[in-house]
Amino acid sequence: MVSSSNMAKAYSQKAEAKTEKITRLENQVEELKDSVQKSSLKVLDMQYFSLENNDDALAYFEELNLQNPAAYVADKLLETNAQKGDNPLVPYEGMQNDFKINKIKVLNHKWILTDFSDGKYWGELLIKYEVKDDLGVDFTLIDHLLYTRSN
Template identity: 35%
Template structure:
C-alpha cells in the first residue's frame, strides 16, 4: 500500500511538473501574442491619428470648420444650404454653352462644366471645371438670397495646359 501511495505521489508530482512547464510555455506564447497585438494596435492608432490630423488640416478651409461662417449662417441648416448651393451650381452646367461661371467658350464642341467644388466659407467657393480635354479651377463669390436663387460671381479662373501623354 505504501508503494502504491509512493507511486501515486511520484506520478502526481510528475504530472504537476508537466502542467507547470506546459502552462509556462503557453503563458509565454500568449504574452508574446499580446505584446504583438498591442504593438499593432498602437501602430493603427498612430496611423489613425495621422490621418485624422491630415483630414482636419485638409478641411481647414471649409464652411463646416469656419466658425465665422457658421455664425453668419446661424439661421440656416448647413447641410441644406450646402445642398441648395450644390444644386444651383450644377444646374448651371445644363446651359448650351456650358456653365456661365466658367469664362471660357466651348473647345472642340466640349462645353466647360463644374465637376467638383468646395465651399470655403460664407463667401467663396472653389470649383474644378472640365471640358473633355482641358481642366481648370475657378474661384466663385456667392451670396445667399432668402427665397431667391443664390448670386454667383466668378472672381478668378485658371485653365491648365493639357497633360502630355506618357511615353
Template identity: 40%
Template sequence: MKKSLMLYLFILAILMNVFTYMFYSREVKFGQERYAKTTKKLRDSINLVTTKLTEANYFSLENNENAQNYFDNSASGGKVILYEKLIPVVTEKLLDYNSNPSGNPYTGQDKIEGKKFIINKVKILNHRWIVADYSNGEYWGEVLLKYFVADDESISFEVNQSLLYQK
C-alpha cells in the first residue's frame, strides 16, 4: 500500500510538472507573439508619423536644396550664408518687432480695440517666403511675407498678403 501510494504521488507530481511546463512554455510563446505584434504596430506608427512629418516639412528651408543653394554665393565671389544659422536669425529678427508699441508692422494689421497684433509662430518656407501666425488675443490671422538678406547680412521684410480670420 505504501508503495502504490508513493507511485501515485510520483505520477501525480510528474503530471503536475508536465502541465506546469506546458502552461509556462505556452505563456512565454504567447508573450513573445504579443510583443512581436506590439513592436510591429509601434514601428508602423513610427513610420507613419515620420512620413507625415516629412510631408509636412516639404515646404521648408531645411529640406529645400535649391533654396539652400541660393545662399551659397561663393561661385560669384559673394559670401556663403549658412541656412542653419540664418533661420533662427530671421525668426528672431521678425519676432523682435513684436515689442513695437503699435504691434508688429509685418502682420499687415493695425490695432483693433487698442490691442496690438503680434506674431506667434514663424515658418521659413524657402529663400524668399515666410508664413507667420499672428494674433491680438482676440483675433487671429496669418501673413505671407517676403524676406531679403542683403550682402551685409541685414534682413528686411515685406508683407505680401495678410489674412485676418473672423471672430
C-alpha cells in the first residue's frame, strides 16, 4: 500500500515543479515584453527621418493629390536606372558593370538618400528633388561617396 505521506510528498514535488515552470514562463513573458518594447522604440527611431511620418513635408504634396508621394518619387528615381550605361545621377563609372541605384530612402519633401552599386563596388548619394505641377520630378545630386573596398 502507498502511504499517504508518500502521496503527499509526490503531490508536493509536482506542485513545486509546476510553480517553478510558471515562474520561468512568467520571466520569459516579461523578457519578451521588454524585447518587443525595445524593438518598437528602434522602429520608431528608424522611421524618424521618413516622408511617411513627416506631416509638414506631406502637406507639401496635398495639392498634387499624390496618394503615396514617397513611392511615387522612388519610382521616378528608379526610372533613371532604365537608360543604357551608368545611372546619370551617379558621378562614377561602373568598374564591374554599370552603376545603378538600389535602395532609396525619401527623407522629406526635398531630399533622398540612396545607395548604388555595380555588383561589386557601392556608394551613396544625397539627392535633392522637386515634384512639379505636372508631376514630373527633377533630381539634383547634392553629394556622393564611393566606398573604396569591394564586397
